[in-house]
Amino acid sequence: MELQLHASMGSILRAGNSIVLTHSSSSVPFCTYAMPDASRGRNTNRSTHKIPPLRKGNHPKLKLDNQNKNAPIPDLIALCEEGNLDQVLELMGRGAVADYRVYLALLNLCDNTRRLESGKRFHEFLRRSTFREDVELNNRLIGMYSKCGSVKDARQVFDQMCHRSIASWHLMIGGYTANGLGRDGLLVFQLMKQARVPPDGETFELVLAACAQAEAVEEGFLHFESMQEYGILPSMEHYLEVINILGNAGQLNEAEKFIEKIPIELGVEAWKSLLNFAQIHGELDLEDHAEELLTCLDPSKAIADKLPTPPRKKQSDINMLEEKNRLTEYRYSVQYKETHEKLGGLSGQMREAGYVPDTRYVLHDIDEEEKEKALQYHSERLAIAYGLISTPPRTTLRIIKNLRICGDCHSAIKIMSKIVGRELIVRDNKRFHHFRDGKCSCGDYW
Amino acid sequence: MMALSKVTYFTHLRAVVNPGRYPPSTVSLRLLSFSSPEEAAAERRRRKRQLRMEPPLSALNRNQTAPKPQSTPYYLNPNNPKLPEHVSALTGNRLNLHNRILTLIRENDLDEAALYTRHSIYSNCRPTIFTINAVLTALLRQSRYSDLLSLHRFITQAGVVPNIITHNLVFQTYLDCRKPDTALEHYKQFLNDAPMNPSPTTYHILIKGLVDNNKLERAMEIKAEMDSRGFAPDPLVYHYLMLGHARVSDGDGVLSLYEQLRDSLGDVVEDGVVFGCLMKGYFIKGMEKEAMECYQEALVKKKMSAVGYNSVLDALSKNGRFDEALKLFDRMMKEHEPPKKLSVNLGSFNVIVDGYCGEGRFKEAMQVFRKMGEYRCSPDTLSFNNLIERLCDNGMLVEAEEVCGEMEGKGVSPDEFTYGLLMDACFRENRADDAAGYFRKMVDSGLRPNLAVYNRLVEGLVKVGKIDEAKDFFELMVKKLKMDVASYQFMMKVLSDAGRLDGMIQIVDTLLDDGGVDFDEEFQEFVKGELRKEGREEELTKLMEEKERLKAEAKAKEAEAAEAAKRSARAAVASLLPSKLFGSKETDSESKPEGETQALNQEESTNATVPEAEFAEKRAETEGDGTSDQVTTA
Secondary structure (H helix, E strand, C coil), X not given: CCCCECCCHHHHXXXXXXXXXXXXXXXXXXXXXXXXXXXXXXXXXXXXXXXXXXXXXXXXXHHHHHXXXXXXXXXXXXXXXXXXXXXXHHHHHCCECCCHHHHHHHHHHHHHHCCHHHHHHHHHHHHCCXXXXXXXXXXXXXXXXXHCCCHHHHHHHHHHCCCCCHHHHHHHHHHHHHCCCHHHHHHHHHHHHHCCCCCCHHHHHHHHHHHHHHCCHHHHHHHHHHHHHHCCCCCHHHHHHHHHHHHHCCCHHHHHHHHHHCCCCCCHHHHHHHHHHHHHHCCHHHHHHHHHHHHHHCHXXXXXXXXXXXXXXXXXXXXXXXXXXXXXXXXXXXXXXXXXXXXXHHHHHHHHCCCCCCHHHCCCCCCHHHHHHHHHCCHHHHHHHHHHHHCCCCCCEEEXXXXXXXXXXXXXXXHHHHHHXXXXXXXXXXXXXXXXXXXXXXXCCC | CHHHHHHHHHHHHHHHHCCCCCCCHHHHHHHHHCHHHHHHHHHHHHHHXXXXXXXXXXXXXXXXXXXXXXXXXXXXXXXXXXXXXXXXXXXXXXXXXHHHHHHHHHCCCHHHHHHHHHHHHCCCCCCXXXXXXXXXXXHHHCCCHHHHHHHHHHHHHCCCCCCHHHHHHHHHHHHHCCCHHHHXXXXXXXXXXXXXXXXXXXXXXXXXXXXXXXXXXXXXXXXXXXXXXXCCCCHHHHHHHHHHHHHCCCHHHHHHHHHHHHXXXXXXXXXXXXXXXXXXXXXXXXXXXXXXXXXXXXXXXXXXXXXXXXXXXXXXXXXXXXXXXXXXXXXXXXXXXXXXXXXXXXXXHHHHHHHHHHCCCHHHHHHHHHHHHHHCCCCCHHHHHHHHHHHHHCCCHHHHHHHHHHHHHCXXXXXXXXXXXXXXHHHHCCCHHHHHHHHHHHHHCCCCCCHHHHHHHHHHHHHCCCHHHHHHHHHHHCCCCCCCHXXXXXXXXXXXXXXXXXXXXXXXXXXXXXXXXXXXHHHHHHHHHHHHCCCCCXXXXXXXXXXXXXXXXXHHHHHHHHHHHHXXXXXXXXXXXXXXXXXXXXXXXXXHHHHHHHHHHXXXXXXXXXXXXXXXXXXXXXXXXXXXXXXHHC
């Protein structure tokens, strides 16, 4: 292992670009941080000699770097293996030259630690190294970025690659999917087809996963069927991905039908995923069916203390029970445009429960609507709204207020307490009000 | 494409600046400055994505009328309908909540499950739409429609975005409640507003529900719509539609549907599900030979599911080929290999039991019925009712009671219909006491018989001279039922005929308190006529005057209380503020009536469902064949 310390380059660069320009006039490669390793057979000591001696004195840091030169040369690989990411990056920042293996090791480290900052720094080093066009390293970089949750950076790396292997495409599609951007993954696949890269089985696995993420059922089936055009026989993984697509989109019946049609033996996995989706979507009967099949295939999967499914009930004719089954018909009107603040959301339900804003308590001379709005922002209501969103269900909220509670708030909170199913204890400057189940302990007299 | 062209640009630049060398750092810095066109490209790509994104159907419609430039991502535009949550939202605390709710559902504590879901909406752990769907599904399984709708209303008001499953559940609910028009209205709204496409299951639900609600035409329209949306022809949908045509004895309709399916599938129909209905179609047209050929073909070549088998079974047994049906049933039971292959289900047993009964072979019917458990089918209330009805109709009351006694052991509880059947049968057998006993049992077990059942009971009791008991039941039920004029008059007439005018006046008393029935001139005349027999007609006027006085008193008291409340409120406000601000009485008087009208509206909406009762009543009578059809296809 050959290691070089390029004294002062780091500091010089920091000082300004002028020096670099002098460099470029000579035949020194621009990239001075990471010198090509021995295998490429370059003389690596050159750069140290080329530092204009004149500048040395001006730079306090140079001394340190010179000292380092004499100090035992740290073994970057060893440091990488120790997992000392920061130290390696620091050393490289000071000009330590890393070879290919170090880059690989570093990438692995960044990958594992999932620290975007280190990753970005590393990317900076890589960009200036001779390996910047290395496909494998770039691929890893894409993987690292998407693992760190920064698909934008990953895409940038991807776009800047001169040569891409199929793995690059895979990583990009997979990266988008992993970050919840299945649609973008599918677009990358589109690009891939345009670039005439022949997709393979793994590509389709990833594409189907992207469809599953995007809940794009039809598109998923199109891709699934197009596999034949490329002469790829769907494997178990593909079938499972299709099940995922259907399951994610909530089409459980279709998923079940699909499983029954699959020509190859899927075994436990398919039913397991169907079971999982049935649980997610709350389909009791399908869940039981899948579980039965599962235990049939693999008896060890049986759950011992499973609760029996409550029986289905079907009323022979519902109207024997007029009152019990009184249907409150209502018009389907979703107010999408409404901001869904807690108070905004609650107000619809409160009005339904019979709440009518009592605008007598608004003393400003504004129109009726404004008055109702003003009532909504009384401090106790804001406090309750905050309390609601920050505590688990059914916990009691205690609110202290140093003014007397207004009549409208009192009735509003009474209704609220019933809707949210909590005890709301509000103290004003006179007394405590315990609101529970739509009633107040003060008996509306305070 | 952008990406590729950008890379070539880069290499070109390098060549210009420094041929044969690594580009100097200035280029590298410029490289960084590329990030803005890069970003622009990303933006363009995103925009492209927007365009290519499976547009919600509604968006398509909207774009036709007014094409809007979409420059912002979908989720950033507040005018776009919100998308439902993705499965990946179900993690951490929300997953814990989901599992907790699932456990509650398994424990059959649906009230708590629904309530906890509601309460969680306003907390730091909002339930996902999946959790809500699980509760809604469980409610639907138990036919708790009103609870389902109220929870659904609650969550939509709270701004939880429903997904396709939620919509499907709502459609299913309305169709199950025999409100197909409401279901269709919702469906229309869904197509217009929701940012998602219907799934094949949506169509299954709609078409099956519409067929069951005798809305065949609408079902055909929905099917046409399904075709126009590019859904693959679905044998199950055709099965439902053919069944609908078969029910109205439209043989040609059945056959043309089958042809349509065969053409669109390329001449071979693999799925055996449609063949039962096809046979029915042939039978209707009197083409027995074709029907049996079709039967043979289905058995040999086609992939049969339980639903498919059942409809074949039904076609055979309803068309005088019960022996053949029994043979098929044997085969089905042999093929039945749960859980891998399910070829028998509850519907098969229902058809066979019904068939045996139709043949008059009641012993065997009961035997088959009892064998159900061996094939892991458990009879539900509907199949019990079916058998009990058949037995009662054929004068086998003892057997019927025996079967009814088995219900509890199977974990099925009798419902109003069961008790009604037994009650009627008992009256027919002159066992009035037992009939009354069944009625009382029904009331005691928390069931709510309707007015018709009550009328039959009272009539029956009076017929055998048990006036006292009839009166007891009247007193029991008058609080629970909305008695109509006829029921009141019947009871009064009975009492007055028996010479018990005091009892009758007592009824007038409760009638006046009731308020649900209009005590109009005609009615008063009737009462007076009865009283006149003993010359006590003035007692009615006396009673009515007395009532009026009491009512007026109560009203005055109420008004006084309201006034007092108002006064105290005003005092409370007045104490808070200087007088001039609280001058206007107008706001006061305006806000009041508003509240009242709202309350009235609510009242109205709850009453709106009452006429529905009559419809169901009719349905209950035809329950016999309705039952088997319904379960067969289930």
